[in-house]
Amino acid sequence: MEASVANNYSGFVDGLKGGISIAVGYMPVALTFGLLARTTGLTLYEAVLMSVLVFAGAAQYITLSLIAIGTGAFEIIFTIFIVNIRHLLMSASINEKVEEDTPWKKAVYAFGITDETFTVSATKAGKLTTGYMFGLCFISYSSWVLFTGGGYIAGATLPGVVQQGMSVALYAMFIGLLIPSAKKSRKVLFLAGLAALFNSLLTFAQFSTGWAIVLATLLSSILVEWRGGRARNE
């Protein structure tokens, strides 16, 4: 019993160390989120509450852009659910790598699974202890929440011209996430281009923004997989 507590403690410290790079990487992204939340019209408490309860960069950024264009709450929640479906795969994959433990402990650190905590833990050699997962997620989460508040408060002092420039930040981030993969894979470029085309057509056809994005994403993802599957079978 005592040995297990000591193991968990050293695992936790290991996790904290592993998460330092994530915490540093989150700083500017969370600062930008806090700042954008302010320009989108959220209160400080709403912005921080979102980071405390949701803890998902892409989901929170997308939520802001959907709020900004007047999307309804139900459409936003459904869109975010679609965005988050990829976490199912990460959670299933990391489940193969973590030590068996009581379900409630796994249910707690499951909250901390993000693209970044997933990639760091999934590429670490060997089994992952519960202590490590707690440490990794804890330091990443703390950075995310603290800097959301910091960005919101600092945003008040930015000059108008910079605030106008900041309006492109979300889109620049999406472009920055897409281009490295698109450079390596024509399929990625095709997926994004097809979804952009579908989204334009659906927007032109007066679909609400939320549904247009969901439908365009699903249509593009299914069509590309269907075509790829047929090509593999022929």
Next chain:
Amino acid sequence: MSNTMIWLIIGLAIVTYIPRMVPLVFFNSDKIPSAIQNVLKNVPFAILGALIFPGILTINDDLLFGVIGAVAAILAAYLGANLIVVVMFSVAVLSTYAYFI
């Protein structure tokens, strides 16, 4: 703090937590059919495309804002800049443009 916003945040928290938690707590092994797995792997890239376009053209009444911001971001990302550098470069270019018009 508005009630609608609170309910929205709670709704988001639930739909974000469930996909993270269910496989870890309830799966024994990977039982998702491969066709569905492949579709899900496509989702992040497809949604990025749908999110960028045509939304980026609507950030300002001046259509050039979106075009200039996109060109700056694509250039920086193509040259291999870090994500934060891509965002900051695009914002800096656009702030400069906003300053001069």
